[in-house]
Amino acid sequence: MAKGLNGKRIAIGGSRKIDEISTLIEKQGGIPVVRSLQGTVFLAEKEVEPDLKAFVETGADWVIFTTGIGTETLVNVAEKLGICGRFLQAIRRAKAASRGYKTIAALKKLGITPEASDEDGTTGGLIRALEPYDLTGQRVMVQLHGENAPSLMKFLEEKGASVCPILPYRHIAPKEETVALLCREIASREVDAVCFTTAVQVRSLFNYAREKGVAEDIVKAFGESVLAAAVGKVTAEALKEEGVERLLAPELERMGAMIVELSRHYS
Incomplete structure (x- = not known):
């Protein structure tokens, strides 16, 4: 046959x-x-430390999480650095947005409910969910996973946000x-x-x-x-x-x- x-x-x-x-x-x-x-793919623990510490110091108006594993990794790295409590505080003070069901599950474990999330697991869906919000002059921390999500970064910059990407994982x-x-x-x-x-x-x-x-x-x-x-x-x-x-x-x-x-x- x-x-x-x-x-x-x-x-x-x-x-x-x-x-x-x-x-x-x-x-x-x-x-x-x-x-x-x-x-x-490797865990860029040393590279991510300064970004994580800077976020804990200055906070953000919005925090955007794009992967479940990346979210969990940032919590683990913050724990190792002894700043986990302050890291979670900084997230809770901000509005959260997320992409994908695994990310929502990871945030739920931390007791965080996103203000905005996609309906279809895509970056486009996340952008549509963020569209109604005024992001002019807002500081936005974005957790990325080894790649720069160009459409999301472009959208945030066009909305007038000041973007701080954090990449816990890097690709060779x-x-x-x-x-x-x-x-x-x-x-x-x-x-x-x-x-x-x-x-x-x-x-x-x-x-x-x-x-x-x-x-x-x-x-x-x-x-x-x-x-x-x-x-x-x-x-x-x-x-x-x-x-x-x-x-x-x-x-x-x-x-x-x-x-x-x-x-x-x-x-």
């Missing part, structure tokens, strides 16, 4: 669970092509030759689809493509014959921000569901 991905070359942009995704692709008859667009960039190779394969239609499992992977690809002046070629390839597959809403949103309209994202935000959806698409 023919399988949905028969003979299709599927590029994998992730750096985790590679064997697992490769097996899923092979079971559907596809050929997995590993092109990791994401270096390792992927190997340049890997990104260059995938760019060539997409532009020359040597891969049939690319699976993205985080927004960071999308940024890595497009930042490199812009730097080399080939971003338009990449968008064109995705619009015509190479299919972009996103594991979930946040990753899909990053692709749309880069101009990729033709993409596939499963209802269930899981890697297995993404491969099944891909197979169904080609069937």
